[in-house]
Amino acid sequence: MNSINDLYLAAPDGLKLHALEAGPRGDRHLPVVCLPGLARTNEDFRELVEALAFDAHNPRYTIALSSRGRGLSGRDPKPENYSVPVELNDLLAVLDQTGLTRAIFVGTSRGGILTMALSAARPQAVAGAALNDIGPVLEMPGLLRIRSYVGKLPKPKDWDDAVRIQKSVMAHEFPGFSEADWLRYARLTWREGDDGIVPRADPLISFNLREIDAAKPAPPLWPLFDGLIGAPLLVFRGEHSDLLTRDTVAQMKARHPDM
Numbered sequence: 001m002n003s004i005n006d007l008y009l010a011a012p013d014g015l016k017l018h019a020l021e022a023g024p025r026g027d028r029h030l031p032v033v034c035l036p037g038l039a040r041t042n043e044d045f046r047e048l049v050e051a052l053a054f055d056a057h058n059p060r061y062t063i064a065l066s067s068r069g070r071g072l073s074g075r076d077p078k079p080e081n082y083s084v085p086v087e088l089n090d091l092l093a094v095l096d097q098t099g100l101t102r103a104i105f106v107g108t109s110r111g112g113i114l115t116m117a118l119s120a121a122r123p124q125a126v127a128g129a130a131l132n133d134i135g136p137v138l139e140m141p142g143l144l145r146i147r148s149y150v151g152k153l154p155k156p157k158d159w160d161d162a163v164r165i166q167k168s169v170m171a172h173e174f175p176g177f178s179e180a181d182w183l184r185y186a187r188l189t190w191r192e193g194d195d196g197i198v199p200r201a202d203p204l205i206s207f208n209l210r211e212i213d214a215a216k217p218a219p220p221l222w223p224l225f226d227g228l229i230g231a232p233l234l235v236f237r238g239e240h241s242d243l244l245t246r247d248t249v250a251q252m253k254a255r256h257p258d259m
Contacts, residue, residue: 002054004046009097011068011090013081018072019094020046023053023061030127031103034064035091035111039150039201041071043188044108065094067110069202079207084110088117095125108132109243119227128232133241135248136221142243143212145169151206156197162186173240226255233259 007021020042023031032052034045042064052062066073067087076082091114095101104127107115112134119126149169156162163182166189177185190197212218233256237244253259 002050004049004053006072007063007098009094011074012093015068015076015090016074017068017090017094018042018066020049020064021062022049023059025061029058029060031061031063031100033095033100033103033105034062035105035107035114036064036066036070037109037111038146039070039189039199039205040108040110041188041200042066043071043200045106048106063094063098063100065091067114069205071200075202075204079202079204082202082205083208084113084117088114088121091118092122095122101125102127104128104130106130106132107134109134113221113224116221116224116228119231120224123227123230126228126231128234129228130234130236132236133238133244135235135244135252136225137245137248137251138218138221139243139245139248140214140217142241143218144214145242147206147209147212150209151201151203153199156186156190159183159186159197162190162197173238173242175240222255225252229256235259 002022004020004022007019009017009019011017034042034048036042036044045064049062049064052060068090069075069082087110095103102125105115105118107113107129109132112131115126115129115131116136119129153165153169156165163179163186166182166186170185174181189200191200235249235252237246237249
């Protein structure tokens with residue numbers, strides 16, 4: 001029977017990291033590594049892991065990692081460590097411990113930034129990439145929206161309340177969602193805990209977001225993006241994205257003709 005397994009690994013500082021793991025190991029097909037967004041967990045990728053790992057014709061070894069402080073990964077007592085450099089070192093440790101020298105990386109938002117950073121730190125590791133609603137230019141409206149809610153959402157009274165809270169911060173981005181979609185998304189954001197409905201991510205992951213200044217645009221990441229030029233690249237942009245613009249996607253395409 002096909003099953004997705006829990007995999008526990010160690011960050012360089014000893015913190016526990018959790019991944020979902022499935023599929024055959026071997027050289028026939030490149031493995032896939034899935035990296036979620038800033039406040040998201042590997043549960044966002046469960047269906048994708050299942051589809052890739054158990055494909056009838058081309059099954060691939062697939063893992064989905066929850067960064068520190070997210071999901072079943074350990075929470076860091078030093079919130080300043082919820083940063084791209086630390087999380088990149090965690091990713092490198094995961095690749096070393098799983099023996100993955102070369103893979104396809106699927107990165108949503110923060111996971112896409114980690115993928116671009118990895119292409120600079122260990123270029124040979126990235127055989128291909130899919131970037132989901134992220135690019136080398138981070139738009140201020142999106143950053144400010146993320147800062148406004150990450151780690152700050154109120155505690156839901158029940159799942160209907162969780163849906164209401166989710167809609168209050170994301171209805172503009174997902175106007176096509178059905179009520180079932182919203183409930184699914186809420187259950188991927190929170191979980192049932194001993195104290196009612198609790199977040200899947202440490203609220204302190206918002207710690208470094210305090211540095212976002214509306215008067216100072218985030219420095220572009222073109223040098224990191226250029227590390228992906230030698231690998232096949234797929235980019236998704238949400239129609240209503242306020243983090244990735246059509247213009248940035250066009251610039252990405254100009255620099256990476258095979259995108």
